[in-house]
Amino acid sequence: MTAPIEFYFEFSSPYGYFASTQVEKLAAEFGRSVNWHPILLGPMFKAMGSQPLTDIPLKGDYARRDFARTAALFDIPYDHPDPFPIATVSAARAVLYVRQHDQQKSVELTKRLYAAYFSEQQNISGTDVVLAIADSIGLNVQDLAEGIGQDSTKAMLRDEVDTAMQRGVFGSPFLIVDGEPFWGFDRFDHIRRWLAR
Amino acid sequence: MTAPIEFYFEFSSPYGYFASTQVEKLAAEFGRSVNWHPILLGPMFKAMGSQPLTDIPLKGDYARRDFARTAALFDIPYDHPDPFPIATVSAARAVLYVRQHDQQKSVELTKRLYAAYFSEQQNISGTDVVLAIADSIGLNVQDLAEGIGQDSTKAMLRDEVDTAMQRGVFGSPFLIVDGEPFWGFDRFDHIRRWLAR
DSSP: OOOOEEEEEOTTOHHHHHHHHHHHHHHHHTTOOEEEEEOOSHHHHHHHTOOOGGGSTTHHHHHHHHHHHHHHHTTOOOOOOSSOSOOOHHHHHHHHHHHHHOHHHHHHHHHHHHHHHHHSOOOTTSHHHHHHHHHHTTOOHHHHHHHHHSHHHHHHHHHHHHHHHHTTOOSSSEEEETTEEEESGGGHHHHHHHHHO | OOOOEEEEEOTTOHHHHHHHHHHHHHHHHTTOOEEEEEOOSHHHHHHHTOOOGGGSTTHHHHHHHHHHHHHHHTTOOOOOOSSOSOOOHHHHHHHHHHHHHOHHHHHHHHHHHHHHHHHSOOOTTSHHHHHHHHHHTTOOHHHHHHHHHSHHHHHHHHHHHHHHHHTTOOSSSEEEETTEEEESGGGHHHHHHHHHO
């Protein structure tokens, strides 16, 4: 079986960012491709009654330490963003709009958005920032600005989140491999063991 | 530096159990010993406003699946216990009482208690079950039964939990290596990378 790896991520998630830098390598080791799915954690956290890691007593300080340490251990550029977390609706919509016409370009935009937020202190919650980043990789900004605001693009993001929840996704990163769910950047090693059996 | 690895665990924690089967191997790879600290998650969950993984919507089903899969991927015997989770005060007190006089035996008791609960469907919340397991490894049951009930033993467990929280421990397993905190069985690989630097 060589179905693509379904990769769900939220733009405000550090572990989602880490995963985005390693998921293609993981997939390639097993002759797989990757389907990239930007989602929003907000609706999922609401269903679980949970909150961002860094807002939780005791766990918050550890989480911030673990973000930086994980990045260092895997040689991933990281500068903990301020503000954190942020709203990522514009970023997710932009990626979905681009994905309709050019999957490769949407992956490139995803990586640039993640890098901008987690290693360059760019607040990608603003549509203007998203558009500037899109411009820097040669996307048509006027077309994209219009696309982000379209009802069909908004519906696409709602559908992604709804479908994700129906498939059991509740966090970021979340990967589905041949129907098997894996939550967390720290499950990459489990995916390797699982696929190698 | 060759300070021992400080290993905190709760007897009702599957990932604590997995860690207990692998922590000595991890430590040995770096010429370290292990200090074993049974704790209770109850007071920590209270401070964080959190609850057992399996009680959380969406996350609960995934957690149960991940317990079994993680065990399989690491060749650890596992049969998800019923009831789960359980009160583990007696088990923790028994281990601490034994540890005062015989550290090696307390580690042996820890491993037997974990195996009984997570691979043999023995409900170790009962003091009678804890004592029967202690008996099976040659401990003086009458002495231990008395020891579990002593105020000094109760105080030892409270101290372990208080000290753990002061050191930032909030989950199980939780390992402290040369002052650096690592939460989760899935951080064993990070500990390896961190120590190998």
